Amino acid sequence: MRVALVTGGARGIGAATVRKLAEDGWAVLACDIAADIPELGYPMASEAELHELVASSDGTVKAHVADVRDADAMHAAVAEAEREWGRIDAAVACAGAIAGGVPLWEMPTGAERAVLEVNLVGSMNLARAAIPVLLRQPEPRSGRFLAVASTAATHGLPMLASYCAAKAGVVGLVRALAAELGCTGVTANAVSPGSTSTPILEESARLYGLPDTEEFAQHQSVNRLLEPAEIANVLAFMAGQDSSAMNGSVVSVDGGFSL
Numbered sequence: 001m002r003v004a005l006v007t008g009g010a011r012g013i014g015a016a017t018v019r020k021l022a023e024d025g026w027a028v029l030a031c032d033i034a035a036d037i038p039e040l041g042y043p044m045a046s047e048a049e050l051h052e053l054v055a056s057s058d059g060t061v062k063a064h065v066a067d068v069r070d071a072d073a074m075h076a077a078v079a080e081a082e083r084e085w086g087r088i089d090a091a092v093a094c095a096g097a098i099a100g101g102v103p104l105w106e107m108p109t110g111a112e113r114a115v116l117e118v119n120l121v122g123s124m125n126l127a128r129a130a131i132p133v134l135l136r137q138p139e140p141r142s143g144r145f146l147a148v149a150s151t152a153a154t155h156g157l158p159m160l161a162s163y164c165a166a167k168a169g170v171v172g173l174v175r176a177l178a179a180e181l182g183c184t185g186v187t188a189n190a191v192s193p194g195s196t197s198t199p200i201l202e203e204s205a206r207l208y209g210l211p212d213t214e215e216f217a218q219h220q221s222v223n224r225l226l227e228p229a230e231i232a233n234v235l236a237f238m239a240g241q242d243s244s245a246m247n248g249s250v251v252s253v254d255g256g257f258s259l
Protein backbone atom coordinates (compact mmCIF):
# COMPACT_ATOMS: atom_id res chain seq x y z
CA MET A 1 0.00 0.00 0.00
CA ARG A 2 1.40 3.42 -0.97
CA VAL A 3 1.08 6.25 1.53
CA ALA A 4 0.43 9.93 0.78
CA LEU A 5 0.28 13.13 2.74
CA VAL A 6 -1.93 15.86 1.23
CA THR A 7 -1.96 19.41 2.61
CA GLY A 8 -5.08 21.49 2.12
CA GLY A 9 -6.82 18.13 2.25
CA ALA A 10 -10.08 19.16 3.93
CA ARG A 11 -11.88 20.56 0.87
CA GLY A 12 -11.64 21.46 -2.80
CA ILE A 13 -8.84 19.99 -4.93
CA GLY A 14 -7.04 18.64 -1.84
CA ALA A 15 -10.09 16.70 -0.63
CA ALA A 16 -10.73 15.37 -4.15
CA THR A 17 -7.10 14.19 -4.26
CA VAL A 18 -7.44 12.48 -0.89
CA ARG A 19 -10.62 10.71 -2.12
CA LYS A 20 -9.08 9.65 -5.43
CA LEU A 21 -5.90 8.30 -3.81
CA ALA A 22 -7.97 6.40 -1.21
CA GLU A 23 -10.14 4.93 -4.01
CA ASP A 24 -6.93 3.83 -5.74
CA GLY A 25 -5.86 1.95 -2.60
CA TRP A 26 -3.59 4.52 -0.94
CA ALA A 27 -3.47 5.35 2.76
CA VAL A 28 -3.68 9.14 3.11
CA LEU A 29 -2.95 11.66 5.83
CA ALA A 30 -5.26 14.60 5.05
CA CYS A 31 -3.64 17.70 6.59
CA ASP A 32 -5.36 21.03 6.88
CA ILE A 33 -5.18 24.17 8.97
CA ALA A 34 -8.93 23.72 9.64
CA ALA A 35 -9.08 27.26 11.02
CA ASP A 36 -9.33 30.74 9.60
CA ILE A 37 -6.36 33.00 8.78
CA PRO A 38 -7.25 36.48 10.11
CA GLU A 39 -5.36 38.36 7.37
CA LEU A 40 -7.48 36.72 4.63
CA GLY A 41 -10.98 37.81 3.65
CA TYR A 42 -12.68 34.41 3.51
CA PRO A 43 -12.93 31.23 5.60
CA MET A 44 -10.54 28.31 5.33
CA ALA A 45 -11.87 24.77 5.73
CA SER A 46 -13.35 23.77 9.09
CA GLU A 47 -12.40 20.89 11.32
CA ALA A 48 -15.89 19.47 10.64
CA GLU A 49 -15.11 19.32 6.88
CA LEU A 50 -11.83 17.53 7.60
CA HIS A 51 -13.55 14.99 9.83
CA GLU A 52 -16.44 14.45 7.37
CA LEU A 53 -13.88 13.54 4.71
CA VAL A 54 -12.33 10.97 7.02
CA ALA A 55 -15.75 9.60 8.04
CA SER A 56 -16.70 9.08 4.37
CA SER A 57 -13.54 7.06 3.70
CA ASP A 58 -13.09 3.34 4.29
CA GLY A 59 -10.62 3.80 7.13
CA THR A 60 -7.48 4.49 5.13
CA VAL A 61 -7.75 8.28 5.48
CA LYS A 62 -6.64 10.00 8.68
CA ALA A 63 -7.09 13.68 9.58
CA HIS A 64 -4.22 15.82 10.80
CA VAL A 65 -4.58 19.49 11.71
CA ALA A 66 -1.45 21.42 10.73
CA ASP A 67 -0.53 24.84 9.36
CA VAL A 68 1.81 24.56 6.36
CA ARG A 69 3.41 27.89 7.34
CA ASP A 70 4.90 26.13 10.38
CA ALA A 71 7.96 24.04 9.39
CA ASP A 72 7.87 22.06 12.65
CA ALA A 73 4.20 21.23 12.04
CA MET A 74 5.11 19.79 8.62
CA HIS A 75 7.84 17.62 10.21
CA ALA A 76 5.24 16.44 12.75
CA ALA A 77 2.73 15.64 9.98
CA VAL A 78 5.28 13.55 8.08
CA ALA A 79 6.23 11.79 11.33
CA GLU A 80 2.53 11.08 12.00
CA ALA A 81 2.10 9.41 8.58
CA GLU A 82 5.27 7.35 9.16
CA ARG A 83 4.08 6.36 12.65
CA GLU A 84 0.69 5.28 11.27
CA TRP A 85 1.79 3.46 8.12
CA GLY A 86 5.57 3.08 8.38
CA ARG A 87 6.47 5.09 5.26
CA ILE A 88 5.44 7.80 2.86
CA ASP A 89 5.51 7.59 -0.92
CA ALA A 90 4.00 10.92 -1.98
CA ALA A 91 3.70 14.39 -0.47
CA VAL A 92 1.21 16.72 -2.15
CA ALA A 93 1.42 20.45 -1.37
CA CYS A 94 -2.12 21.50 -2.17
CA ALA A 95 -2.83 24.04 0.61
CA GLY A 96 -3.41 27.44 -0.92
CA ALA A 97 -5.01 30.78 -0.24
CA ILE A 98 -5.70 33.99 -2.15
CA ALA A 99 -5.92 37.70 -1.48
CA GLY A 100 -5.85 40.76 -3.68
CA GLY A 101 -8.45 42.86 -5.44
CA VAL A 102 -6.14 45.89 -5.37
CA PRO A 103 -2.81 46.65 -7.06
CA LEU A 104 0.25 45.34 -5.23
CA TRP A 105 1.13 48.76 -3.81
CA GLU A 106 -2.25 48.95 -2.09
CA MET A 107 -2.26 45.40 -0.76
CA PRO A 108 -2.18 45.13 3.06
CA THR A 109 1.21 43.64 3.92
CA GLY A 110 -0.34 41.10 6.29
CA ALA A 111 -2.46 39.63 3.49
CA GLU A 112 0.50 39.71 1.09
CA ARG A 113 2.66 37.79 3.59
CA ALA A 114 -0.11 35.26 4.25
CA VAL A 115 -0.46 34.52 0.52
CA LEU A 116 3.31 34.05 0.10
CA GLU A 117 3.62 31.96 3.25
CA VAL A 118 0.70 29.61 2.62
CA ASN A 119 1.34 28.99 -1.07
CA LEU A 120 5.13 29.19 -1.36
CA VAL A 121 6.70 28.77 2.08
CA GLY A 122 4.10 26.09 2.86
CA SER A 123 5.19 24.08 -0.20
CA MET A 124 8.86 24.53 0.80
CA ASN A 125 8.12 23.42 4.36
CA LEU A 126 6.43 20.25 3.11
CA ALA A 127 9.32 19.54 0.71
CA ARG A 128 11.87 20.05 3.50
CA ALA A 129 10.02 17.65 5.80
CA ALA A 130 8.95 14.98 3.31
CA ILE A 131 11.79 14.62 0.81
CA PRO A 132 14.38 13.23 3.28
CA VAL A 133 11.82 10.56 4.22
CA LEU A 134 11.19 9.76 0.54
CA LEU A 135 14.96 9.48 0.03
CA ARG A 136 15.35 7.18 3.03
CA GLN A 137 13.58 4.38 1.16
CA PRO A 138 15.80 1.72 -0.42
CA GLU A 139 16.43 1.79 -4.18
CA PRO A 140 14.71 1.56 -6.59
CA ARG A 141 12.78 4.54 -5.21
CA SER A 142 9.57 6.04 -6.54
CA GLY A 143 8.86 8.86 -4.07
CA ARG A 144 6.89 11.82 -5.36
CA PHE A 145 6.82 15.45 -4.27
CA LEU A 146 3.94 17.27 -5.94
CA ALA A 147 2.87 20.89 -5.67
CA VAL A 148 -0.20 22.68 -6.92
CA ALA A 149 0.75 25.86 -8.77
CA SER A 150 -1.76 27.74 -10.97
CA THR A 151 -2.21 29.42 -14.32
CA ALA A 152 -1.36 32.47 -12.16
CA ALA A 153 2.25 31.23 -12.13
CA THR A 154 2.67 32.08 -15.81
CA HIS A 155 0.05 34.80 -16.47
CA GLY A 156 0.07 38.32 -15.12
CA LEU A 157 -3.32 38.45 -13.43
CA PRO A 158 -4.11 42.00 -12.32
CA MET A 159 -5.01 42.55 -8.66
CA LEU A 160 -3.48 39.17 -7.73
CA ALA A 161 0.23 40.07 -7.77
CA SER A 162 1.20 38.31 -4.55
CA TYR A 163 -0.71 35.15 -5.57
CA CYS A 164 1.00 35.22 -9.01
CA ALA A 165 4.40 35.71 -7.34
CA ALA A 166 3.78 32.87 -4.89
CA LYS A 167 2.66 30.45 -7.61
CA ALA A 168 5.59 31.39 -9.90
CA GLY A 169 7.74 30.63 -6.85
CA VAL A 170 6.13 27.20 -6.55
CA VAL A 171 7.08 26.45 -10.17
CA GLY A 172 10.66 27.59 -9.55
CA LEU A 173 10.78 25.48 -6.40
CA VAL A 174 9.65 22.31 -8.17
CA ARG A 175 12.12 22.79 -11.02
CA ALA A 176 15.04 23.31 -8.61
CA LEU A 177 13.99 20.33 -6.47
CA ALA A 178 13.81 18.17 -9.60
CA ALA A 179 17.40 19.13 -10.44
CA GLU A 180 18.51 18.45 -6.87
CA LEU A 181 16.79 15.04 -6.81
CA GLY A 182 18.55 13.99 -10.02
CA CYS A 183 18.80 10.24 -10.38
CA THR A 184 17.49 9.33 -6.90
CA GLY A 185 14.18 7.95 -8.20
CA VAL A 186 12.35 10.59 -6.14
CA THR A 187 10.79 13.24 -8.37
CA ALA A 188 9.26 16.71 -8.00
CA ASN A 189 6.49 17.94 -10.27
CA ALA A 190 3.61 20.39 -10.27
CA VAL A 191 0.18 20.83 -11.75
CA SER A 192 -1.16 24.22 -12.79
CA PRO A 193 -4.95 24.14 -12.56
CA GLY A 194 -7.26 26.53 -14.35
CA SER A 195 -10.44 27.88 -12.79
CA THR A 196 -11.90 25.08 -10.69
CA SER A 197 -15.14 25.16 -8.68
CA THR A 198 -13.89 25.57 -5.11
CA PRO A 199 -14.07 28.29 -2.41
CA ILE A 200 -10.79 29.92 -3.57
CA LEU A 201 -12.42 30.62 -6.95
CA GLU A 202 -15.46 32.10 -5.20
CA GLU A 203 -13.09 34.38 -3.33
CA SER A 204 -11.38 35.31 -6.63
CA ALA A 205 -14.78 36.33 -8.05
CA ARG A 206 -15.44 38.43 -4.95
CA LEU A 207 -12.01 40.10 -5.26
CA TYR A 208 -12.84 41.03 -8.88
CA GLY A 209 -16.32 42.28 -7.92
CA LEU A 210 -18.02 39.60 -10.03
CA PRO A 211 -21.47 38.27 -9.09
CA ASP A 212 -20.31 34.64 -9.38
CA THR A 213 -17.53 32.41 -10.77
CA GLU A 214 -19.11 31.73 -14.21
CA GLU A 215 -17.20 34.60 -15.89
CA PHE A 216 -13.96 32.62 -15.37
CA ALA A 217 -15.27 29.80 -17.60
CA GLN A 218 -15.00 32.05 -20.67
CA HIS A 219 -11.20 32.14 -20.38
CA GLN A 220 -10.91 28.36 -20.80
CA SER A 221 -11.45 26.84 -24.24
CA VAL A 222 -13.66 24.13 -22.73
CA ASN A 223 -15.95 27.03 -21.76
CA ARG A 224 -16.77 25.66 -18.33
CA LEU A 225 -15.28 25.59 -14.87
CA LEU A 226 -13.29 22.51 -13.95
CA GLU A 227 -14.28 20.09 -11.19
CA PRO A 228 -11.82 19.36 -8.35
CA ALA A 229 -11.85 15.66 -9.29
CA GLU A 230 -10.45 16.52 -12.75
CA ILE A 231 -7.33 18.01 -11.14
CA ALA A 232 -7.18 15.18 -8.60
CA ASN A 233 -7.14 12.54 -11.36
CA VAL A 234 -3.95 14.05 -12.78
CA LEU A 235 -2.34 14.45 -9.36
CA ALA A 236 -3.14 10.82 -8.53
CA PHE A 237 -1.43 9.66 -11.73
CA MET A 238 1.59 11.84 -10.95
CA ALA A 239 1.74 10.42 -7.39
CA GLY A 240 1.99 6.89 -8.74
CA GLN A 241 4.93 4.84 -9.96
CA ASP A 242 3.86 5.20 -13.62
CA SER A 243 4.93 8.87 -13.68
CA SER A 244 8.61 7.91 -13.30
CA ALA A 245 9.67 9.79 -16.48
CA MET A 246 8.34 13.11 -15.14
CA ASN A 247 10.70 15.31 -13.15
CA GLY A 248 10.42 19.09 -12.96
CA SER A 249 7.27 18.98 -15.08
CA VAL A 250 4.59 21.60 -14.65
CA VAL A 251 1.43 20.10 -16.08
CA SER A 252 -1.35 22.46 -17.18
CA VAL A 253 -4.74 21.12 -16.16
CA ASP A 254 -6.57 24.25 -17.16
CA GLY A 255 -9.28 23.42 -19.68
CA GLY A 256 -7.30 25.23 -22.37
CA PHE A 257 -6.73 28.49 -20.46
CA SER A 258 -3.15 28.70 -21.72
CA LEU A 259 -3.83 28.20 -25.43
Ligand SMILES: NC(=O)c1ccc[n+]([C@@H]2O[C@H](COP(=O)([O-])OP(=O)(O)OC[C@H]3O[C@@H](n4cnc5c(N)ncnc54)[C@H](O)[C@@H]3O)[C@@H](O)[C@H]2O)c1
Nearest residue numbers: 008011012013033044045067068095096150195196198200
Ligand atom coordinates in the same frame (compact mmCIF):
# COMPACT_ATOMS: atom_id res chain seq x y z
N1 LIG B 1 -9.76 26.49 -7.60
C1 LIG B 1 -9.04 27.05 -8.55
O1 LIG B 1 -9.57 27.65 -9.50
C2 LIG B 1 -7.52 26.95 -8.50
C3 LIG B 1 -6.81 27.30 -9.66
C4 LIG B 1 -5.42 27.21 -9.64
C5 LIG B 1 -4.77 26.76 -8.50
N2 LIG B 1 -5.49 26.43 -7.41
C6 LIG B 1 -4.74 25.94 -6.25
O2 LIG B 1 -5.26 24.69 -5.86
C7 LIG B 1 -4.95 24.46 -4.48
C8 LIG B 1 -6.21 23.98 -3.77
O3 LIG B 1 -7.13 25.06 -3.73
P1 LIG B 1 -8.69 24.83 -3.85
O4 LIG B 1 -9.10 25.33 -5.16
O5 LIG B 1 -9.05 23.45 -3.47
O6 LIG B 1 -9.20 25.91 -2.76
P2 LIG B 1 -9.86 25.72 -1.33
O7 LIG B 1 -9.91 27.07 -0.71
O8 LIG B 1 -11.12 24.95 -1.45
O9 LIG B 1 -8.83 24.77 -0.57
C9 LIG B 1 -7.65 25.23 0.03
C10 LIG B 1 -7.41 24.38 1.27
O10 LIG B 1 -6.15 24.76 1.85
C11 LIG B 1 -6.33 24.86 3.24
N3 LIG B 1 -5.31 25.76 3.79
C12 LIG B 1 -5.21 27.10 3.60
N4 LIG B 1 -4.18 27.59 4.30
C13 LIG B 1 -3.61 26.53 4.93
C14 LIG B 1 -2.49 26.41 5.80
N5 LIG B 1 -1.78 27.49 6.18
N6 LIG B 1 -2.16 25.19 6.25
C15 LIG B 1 -2.87 24.10 5.89
N7 LIG B 1 -3.96 24.15 5.08
C16 LIG B 1 -4.31 25.36 4.60
C17 LIG B 1 -7.74 25.40 3.41
O11 LIG B 1 -8.25 25.21 4.72
C18 LIG B 1 -8.48 24.60 2.35
O12 LIG B 1 -8.91 23.35 2.84
C19 LIG B 1 -4.41 25.77 -3.94
O13 LIG B 1 -2.99 25.71 -3.90
C20 LIG B 1 -4.85 26.78 -4.99
O14 LIG B 1 -4.02 27.92 -5.00
C21 LIG B 1 -6.85 26.50 -7.38
